[in-house]
Amino acid sequence: MLLHVDQVNKSYRAGQRILKNINLTVGKGEIVGLVGESGSGKSTLAKLIMQLEKPEKGALFFVEQLMTKQNRSYFYENCQIIFQNATAALNPVWTVRELLREPIQVAHKSFTDREIQTMLEMVKLPSDILEALPSELSGGERQRVNILRSILVEPQLLVCDEIVSSLDRLIQREIIDLLVTLNKEKNMAILFISHDLKAVSYLCNRIYVMKSGEIVDESRKCEGGFAFTDKYAQMLFQALENE
Ligand SMILES: Nc1ncnc2c1ncn2[C@@H]1O[C@H](COP(=O)(O)OP(=O)(O)OP(=O)(O)O)[C@@H](O)[C@H]1O
Numbered sequence: 268m269l270l271h272v273d274q275v276n277k278s279y280r281a282g283q284r285i286l287k288n289i290n291l292t293v294g295k296g297e298i299v300g301l302v303g304e305s306g307s308g309k310s311t312l313a314k315l316i317m318q319l320e321k322p323e324k325g326a327l328f329f330v331e332q333l334m335t336k337q338n339r340s341y342f343y344e345n346c347q348i349i350f351q352n353a354t355a356a357l358n359p360v361w362t363v364r365e366l367l368r369e370p371i372q373v374a375h376k377s378f379t380d381r382e383i384q385t386m387l388e389m390v391k392l393p394s395d396i397l398e399a400l401p402s403e404l405s406g407g408e409r410q411r412v413n414i415l416r417s418i419l420v421e422p423q424l425l426v427c428d429e430i431v432s433s434l435d436r437l438i439q440r441e442i443i444d445l446l447v448t449l450n451k452e453k454n455m456a457i458l459f460i461s462h463d464l465k466a467v468s469y470l471c472n473r474i475y476v477m478k479s480g481e482i483v484d485e486s487r488k489c490e491g492g493f494a495f496t497d498k499y500a501q502m503l504f505q506a507l508e509n510e
């Protein structure tokens with residue numbers, strides 16, 4: 268087991284419950300989806316997983332280890348997150364070369380120019396992009412730079428929170444195919460949070476459905492697709508079939 272979220276509760280104010288008894292797991296190399304209506308708590312859960320927020324009750328484990336302040340650096344070397352807003356995540360005055368240098372230094376790694384070129388090729392970025400500023404890139408290119416920054420440390424788990432929402436269909440598909448490649452070639456596990464049920468169904472081996480701070484259903488992909496028992500989850504995916 269890579270990630271284990273165990274009976275986690277979270278509220279921002281007294282009397283409020285944003286997350287209610289959340290149980291979620293991600294196995295090594297697994298691609299897991301997390302879907303649910305806006306405001307159901309998906310990003311809050313992602314923030315807890317990334318230790319940007321603390322659970323009120325319950326605990327989070329990474330490779331069977333309780334996630335604490337003490338083992339934070341081990342955790343960050345092995346777990347990365349990408350958010351929807353690719354532009355906000357990139358310092359506008361840094362070139363792509365400088366943007367890539369930062370995570371490499373944090374991870375105490377070093378790469379030759381040749382190795383950097385290979386990595387650019389892997390995420391399908393042109394080799395002459397290194398001297399460009401984020402403002403000179405397209406939205407798709409910016410998100411590829413974000414992905415590349417996140418995978419440089421070769422994390423075991425990549426959390427993606429709505430990373431394709433602001434991109435057009437074709438670019439979305441390319442980014443999703445890139446995630447599939449990373450999963451296959453690096454055995455990188457992915458927690459894919461999205462409103463795009465089509466993308467989630469295509470990409471994920473297992474899906475959790477959230478509603479009002481609770482996980483109401485979970486289904487593994489089987490031959491006929493996903494089989495949900497909860498009414499709300501069934502309704503969500505029914506709409507997809509009728510599209
Ligand atoms: N820092 C915060 N302080 C107070 N309330 C917050 C904070 N962050 C989130 N919330 C509240 O928590 C609830 C869940 O928000 P969250 O962003 O996790 O939803 P979401 O499922 O990611 O929604 P979306 O699909 O729109 O991204 C919302 O009611 C939101 O207002």
Ligand SMILES: [Mg+2]
Nearest residue numbers: 309310311428
């Ligand atoms: Mg969100």
